[in-house]
Amino acid sequence: MQPVIDIHTHAFPDEIAAFAMPKLAAEADLTPALDGTLGALLRSMDAAGIARSVLLSIATKPSQFDAIMEWSRAIRSDRIEPFPSVHPADPLARERLSMIAAEFRGVKLHPYYQDFQLDEERLFPLYKRCADLGLILLCHTGYDIAFPRDPRATPERILRVVERVPDLRLITSHFGAWDDWAAVRKHLLGRPISMDVSYSFEFPDPDNHLDDILARHPPEYILFGSDSPWGDQRQTIERIRERVADPAARAAILGGNAARLLDADSSPVAT
Ligand SMILES: [Zn+2]
Secondary structure, eight states: OOOEEEEEEOOBOHHHHHHHHHHHHHHHTOOOSSOSBHHHHHHHHHHHTEEEEEEEOOOSSGGGHHHHHHHHHHHOSSSEEEEOBOOTTOTTHHHHHHHHHHHOSEEEEOTTTTTOOTTOGGGHHHHHHHHHHTOEEEEOOBOOTTSOOOOSSOHHHHHHHHHHOTTOEEEESSTTSBTOHHHHHHHTTTSSOEEEOTTTTTSOOTTOHHHHHHHHSOGGGEEOOOOBTTSOHHHHHHHHHHHOOOHHHHHIIIIIHHHHHHHSOOOOOOO
């Protein structure tokens, strides 16, 4: 059986989780499924039958790079695949991407916490570097529950990025663009653009956007992600199992696609 892989999780060092989780939860006005520690994530994976989780960090300031790299090295295991982060305002951002690629499979960017527009000019050298390195970029896309509704990572902007950097190994999050699913259906559906399903089933969807995307987007471009500790890993798997009847598509979404991305020889070019 195809091992289940969660492509979108977060955790923090224990001492940071203790103060960061209540603060983040209050900012977004939501109740997390877990306490944000690595131990809780591993227990949740065991309970849900998840073999591996990609653990995403976000550098909210350029100065956090080294600490994130250190934590990512410390927690890496056969169960945990860390994606570190660089801040786009870091003058050394491109070099840091090369440092990440020397040790890890991917990197995380977040347009709200890192204050950028997805398709602004200064980001393209970073996208090109990721593409050249074969580094997976998992980028938050769509709106963000913790921020004002500012269209900085819309489906239209995603298209501009992938048109200019077609080799970029991009995974968009939250069904392509969180809470902008009508635009996902209009602009992204059917295109070779990977999207995770994280933290979306939790919200009202009266127009059945999510079911439509699941039914019509190519299953090889859909990945199970929970956004744990915000989303619940086991519940997200259940939502996929309820909605995806075809066994091959279901296996691909729950782990096959992630395994292909994470374990492929991406043949990074020298830097
Ligand atoms: Zn997330």
